[in-house]
Amino acid sequence: MIVNSNSIMESNTMIWFRKGLRIHDNPALDQARRGCKHLYPVFVLDPHYLDPDQTAFSPGSARSGLNRIQFLLESLRDLDASLRRLGSRLLLLRGEPSPVVCRLLKDWKIGKLCFEFDTEPYGLARDKQVKDFASKYGIEVQSPVSHTLFNPSDIIGKNGGRPPLTYQSFIALAGRPVDPLTTMYSLLPPIGETGDHELLSVPKIEDLGYGDISQEAFSPFRGGETEALNKLDQVLEDKAWVAQFEKPKGNPSAFLKPATTVLSPYLKFGCLSTRYFYKRLDDIYTSVGKHTKPPVSLVGQLLWRDFFYTVAFGTPNFDRMKGNKICKQIPWRENEELFVAWRDGRTGFPWIDAIMIQLKKWGWIHHLARHSVACFLTRGDLFIHWEKGRDVFERLLIDSDWAINNGNWLWLSCSSFFYQYFRIYSPISFGKKYDPNGNYIRHFLPVLKDFPKEYIYEPWTAPLSVQKKANCIIGEDYPKPVVNHEIASKECKKKMGEALASPTSKINPLDQKASSSSRKKQHHNDSHEVASLKIKQRKNMK
Structure with a gap:
C-alpha cells in the first residue's frame, strides 16, 4: 500500500510549549488538536536555563536561580499529569530549543506547528528560526496571542506605529479583551511514532547536577496550573477583598500571609491565563456592583502588565540604557x-x-x-x-x-x-x-x-x-x-x-x-x- 507522505504530515500536529504551561484557555493547544490524527505535545529543556553555573553569585544556572528552575519543573510535572489525564503526555527533550524543534518537525513529519506568540527579543529570534524552517518545508505555523490580554502589535498599530508611553493612553487604545476559551477537553488526539528520539521524564532539581542542596531554602510557592487555579479560587473567594483591592495599599512586611495575590509567577509561566483571570475578576465586579477601578484595582494590575509588554515589544533596546530612546542617559557610578x-x-x-x-x-x-x-x-x-x-x-x-x-x-x-x-x-x-x-x-x-x-x-x-x-x-x-x-x-x-x-x-x-x-x-x-x-x-x- 502506498501512503501519501503529505497526508501523513497533514495529520500530524505539534504543540510546542514554552510559556503557556496550562490546558485552560490555551488557543495554541485548541488549534493544534483540531483536525489532526496525532498530536505531539513538546517541551525542550534548555541546558543554558537548567545546568549549574558555578560562577553565578547564587545557586542556579547561567540564566536562573534555583527557585525559578524549581517552579518551572513543578509546572512541567503538573502539565504532564494534566495531559496524561487527557490520554496524552508531555514529550520532553533536551537541547538548544530551535534546532531540536526543527529536527522533530522533519523526523515526525509534522504538518502543523502551534505555539503561543512570544514578544521577548530572545523568543522572537528563536521562533523566527523555527518559522523559517517550517516555511521551507511547507509546514503550517499558527502562533496565537494568549500570554497577554491584548496583541501588542494591535495596540501599537492603533497608536500610529508607536507604543503608548503612558498608562492612560494605553487604556484608551486597548478596549476590552476577548473572553477566554471555555472549551473543556475529555480526550486529546494520541501521540504518533516518536522514533529514536530520547524522551525524558521531568527531572527533579537534584537530578540536574546541583549536588547537595539540602541546606538551600526554597520558595514556599509551588508551580503548576493546578496550584494556580487553586490559588485563584482562594483569592477570589473573598469578593469584598477583591472589590476593595487598591494599590498603593498593602503591607510589604507581611510574609506569613502576603498582602497580595502572589499570582504573578503563574502568569509569568502561563500556568494561569491572564484572560481567564480578567474574566473571573470582571464577573465579581458585576456581582458586587461597587468596586475599585484601574489603575489601582486588580484588573488595573493586569492592564499594567499589558502596558509594559506593549511598550517593551515596541521599543528597541528596552532592556538597556544605551540605545533606548525612552530611557534617560544617566551617568550611574561603578562601585x-x-x-x-x-x-x-x-x-x-x-x-x-x-x-x-x-x-x-x-x-x-x-x-x-x-x-x-x-x-x-x-x-x-x-x-x-x-x-x-x-x-x-x-x-x-x-x-x-x-x-x-x-x-x-x-x-x-x-x-x-x-x-x-x-x-x-x-x-x-x-x-x-x-x-x-x-x-x-x-x-x-x-x-x-x-x-x-x-x-x-x-x-x-x-x-x-x-x-x-x-x-x-x-x-x-x-x-x-x-x-x-x-x-x-x-x-x-x-x-x-x-x-x-x-x-x-x-x-x-x-x-x-x-x-x-x-x-x-x-x-x-x-x-x-x-x-x-x-x-x-x-x-x-x-
Missing part, C-alpha cells in the same frame, strides 16, 4: 563593593537587607519591597546602574518577566515613565510604618532578632551594652551602614537633577509632561511607583 553589599543583603540597613534575603530565599518579595530596594540601589542612596539591579531580580525572582522587570527598573530609577527623582524611600522609616516591631527583619535577619524595637531599624545607634545583650555587635556580627542615608540621598538628588538638566539625558519635555499628567490621573498607581500625589506624602519619606 562593585556597594553593589555586592546590596545584592547579598549586607548594606547595614536591616529593612533593605531583610528584603534581599527574602528575595534570595523565597524568590518573591512584595511590590513595595521591590520598590524600596530598587530605589536604594539607584537614585535613593547608592546611585548604581539600574541594569545591575535588574540582573539580580531577573535571576532570583520566580516571577521574573522580561518586560515587567525591565519596565519597573526603568520606572523606579527614574530613567523612564516616572520622573520625580526627589521622592525617595527611606531605608529606615518606610518599613517601620508597616512593621514597627520589626518582625519581618527578625525573621529574615535572625542575627538582629533580640534587638529592642526602638533599634531594630537602626541597630548602629544602639549603645554597646544593648548590642552585647542582643548578642550582635554592629561592625562585627552585622555590618555598619554602607552609607549615611541623609547625605547619600541628598547627593543622589543632586546628581539626578544635574543629569536631567544635561542635554545628553535626551528627555522629551512633552513626554515628561504627558507622563506627569497621566500619573496625576492615576493617583500614582503604586504597582509601579510608591509615590502617591497626596499632599501629605509630598515630603521625602523618612
Whole structure:
C-alpha cells in the first residue's frame, strides 16, 4: 500500500510549549488538536536555563536561580499529569530549543506547528528560526496571542506605529479583551511514532547536577496550573477583598500571609491565563456592583502588565540604557563593593537587607519591597546602574518577566515613565510604618532578632551594652551602614537633577509632561511607583 507522505504530515500536529504551561484557555493547544490524527505535545529543556553555573553569585544556572528552575519543573510535572489525564503526555527533550524543534518537525513529519506568540527579543529570534524552517518545508505555523490580554502589535498599530508611553493612553487604545476559551477537553488526539528520539521524564532539581542542596531554602510557592487555579479560587473567594483591592495599599512586611495575590509567577509561566483571570475578576465586579477601578484595582494590575509588554515589544533596546530612546542617559557610578553589599543583603540597613534575603530565599518579595530596594540601589542612596539591579531580580525572582522587570527598573530609577527623582524611600522609616516591631527583619535577619524595637531599624545607634545583650555587635556580627542615608540621598538628588538638566539625558519635555499628567490621573498607581500625589506624602519619606 502506498501512503501519501503529505497526508501523513497533514495529520500530524505539534504543540510546542514554552510559556503557556496550562490546558485552560490555551488557543495554541485548541488549534493544534483540531483536525489532526496525532498530536505531539513538546517541551525542550534548555541546558543554558537548567545546568549549574558555578560562577553565578547564587545557586542556579547561567540564566536562573534555583527557585525559578524549581517552579518551572513543578509546572512541567503538573502539565504532564494534566495531559496524561487527557490520554496524552508531555514529550520532553533536551537541547538548544530551535534546532531540536526543527529536527522533530522533519523526523515526525509534522504538518502543523502551534505555539503561543512570544514578544521577548530572545523568543522572537528563536521562533523566527523555527518559522523559517517550517516555511521551507511547507509546514503550517499558527502562533496565537494568549500570554497577554491584548496583541501588542494591535495596540501599537492603533497608536500610529508607536507604543503608548503612558498608562492612560494605553487604556484608551486597548478596549476590552476577548473572553477566554471555555472549551473543556475529555480526550486529546494520541501521540504518533516518536522514533529514536530520547524522551525524558521531568527531572527533579537534584537530578540536574546541583549536588547537595539540602541546606538551600526554597520558595514556599509551588508551580503548576493546578496550584494556580487553586490559588485563584482562594483569592477570589473573598469578593469584598477583591472589590476593595487598591494599590498603593498593602503591607510589604507581611510574609506569613502576603498582602497580595502572589499570582504573578503563574502568569509569568502561563500556568494561569491572564484572560481567564480578567474574566473571573470582571464577573465579581458585576456581582458586587461597587468596586475599585484601574489603575489601582486588580484588573488595573493586569492592564499594567499589558502596558509594559506593549511598550517593551515596541521599543528597541528596552532592556538597556544605551540605545533606548525612552530611557534617560544617566551617568550611574561603578562601585562593585556597594553593589555586592546590596545584592547579598549586607548594606547595614536591616529593612533593605531583610528584603534581599527574602528575595534570595523565597524568590518573591512584595511590590513595595521591590520598590524600596530598587530605589536604594539607584537614585535613593547608592546611585548604581539600574541594569545591575535588574540582573539580580531577573535571576532570583520566580516571577521574573522580561518586560515587567525591565519596565519597573526603568520606572523606579527614574530613567523612564516616572520622573520625580526627589521622592525617595527611606531605608529606615518606610518599613517601620508597616512593621514597627520589626518582625519581618527578625525573621529574615535572625542575627538582629533580640534587638529592642526602638533599634531594630537602626541597630548602629544602639549603645554597646544593648548590642552585647542582643548578642550582635554592629561592625562585627552585622555590618555598619554602607552609607549615611541623609547625605547619600541628598547627593543622589543632586546628581539626578544635574543629569536631567544635561542635554545628553535626551528627555522629551512633552513626554515628561504627558507622563506627569497621566500619573496625576492615576493617583500614582503604586504597582509601579510608591509615590502617591497626596499632599501629605509630598515630603521625602523618612
